[in-house]
Amino acid sequence: MRLRTLTAIASIVTFGALAVPAANAQEGKLKIGAAVYGLNAEFMQLWANAAEKHPAVTSGKVDLTVFDGRYDALVQQDQFETMITQGYDAIVFVPIDVDAGATAVQLAHDAGIPVVGSNTRVNSDLLTAYVGSDDVKAGYMEAKTVLDKMGCQGDVVIIEGPIGQSSQVQRGEGNQKALAACPDVDVLEKQTANWSRAEAQNLMENWLTAHGSDIKGVIAQNDEMALGAIEAIKAAGLKVDDFAIAGVDGVTDALHAVKAGSMATILQDGAAQAQGAIDVAIKAVDPSYQPMSNVWQKYPDMAWDNGDKREYDVPWTPVTLDNVDALLSERQ
Incomplete structure (x- = not known):
């Protein structure tokens, strides 16, 4: 809860x-x-x-x-x-x-x-x-988790934090570091959802409409946005298991989602x-x-x-x- x-x-x-x-x-x-x-x-x-x-x-x-x-x-x-x-x-x-x-x-x-x-x-x-905590490291860890699950095959979307906040900047650096090791993976969309679950859900709904099954991974720079993406996937009648999804923070709902196998996350203490x-x-x-x-x-x-x-x-x-x-x- x-x-x-x-x-x-x-x-x-x-x-x-x-x-x-x-x-x-x-x-x-x-x-x-x-x-x-x-x-x-x-x-x-x-x-x-x-x-x-x-x-x-x-x-x-x-x-x-x-x-x-x-x-x-x-x-x-x-x-x-x-x-x-x-x-x-x-x-x-x-x-x-x-x-x-x-x-x-x-x-x-x-x-x-x-x-x-x-x-x-x-x-x-x-x-x-x-x-x-080192947000570059967190951005790398979450993106690598997504890319490893994808086997560096397929394309991803990135849901960013508030533009100009250090976590958004540094986690973005870490995301790019991980992506550099998977040159065949394209970033189809990258946009802020301001740490918001609701904003992320709206973004993901639009991206699913635009790109459909081309999206294989979701790199969300915090858990709330990862959870919003999951809600959008469910609302579209798609299987969450078909996507590699990761966030950052270890909020309560994300911990439950890890237990359910829906996403990965990293605890920020x-x-x-x-x-x-x-x-x-x-x-x-x-x-x-x-x-x-x-x-x-x-x-x-x-x-x-x-x-x-x-x-x-x-x-x-x-x-x-x-x-x-x-x-x-x-x-x-």
Whole structure:
């Protein structure tokens, strides 16, 4: 069952509607904002949920406010200006646009507020650090899975994320790297569906009408769009098994689809990204801080190194029939 609502979020702040928790006034409590690109889909809901469950938040050391950027770079910039005005101690940033987000980072830097990137990247060297996963690798892994199933024979379509977001750019690079090894495979269509299941379903319906059985593979840059493509295939009366389909993220419906044999996916550990970024943000404000989340034990190769690194790479986990039940049990 898809996660429809964000639970355990103390404050969701949207453009035009600001909420300042009264607890912020408590002396000694750090005030951290998490500016995420949008909360409509499950992955970022899981990310935000994990952020609110960080031990520093639940113990009262940190007052965390999650800002819903509504998939709009200007909204995110306005939210940065609000956090600067209200004297936030640090910001965790998940930008919608790799270039436009740099202005927001500059504003915070000029105000002396450290910014830690997470999940998606921004073209700025002013970030304190970045805690996320290698999207080029993910794009390569998902495309190779599709191409391997096809035996490098037949043609594919690519459903992209929002144009200009780092995940779209970098997963696209990875897609092309995998495709280069299969020169006989043509890309019949490539278009954004903005991480949306509904938009992807509409795209796939149109592409099936235009290309029919020529489409053998679907490379979707996230799970929601892969699932939309599956719905379109079913609605057209075609067999999902006749297509090689892959996405990225490991959202709940995608895990169930892996069990059903409908698609492949790679788990992006948004919880580790969120909690790791909060640890790094606290350390940027409090030099004596020791990490409180279990991310560093879960991924021992991602060393804490006193919180001083500029890059923390959260590993990808391919979803298989061997691990899918365990991953689903974590969602309960």
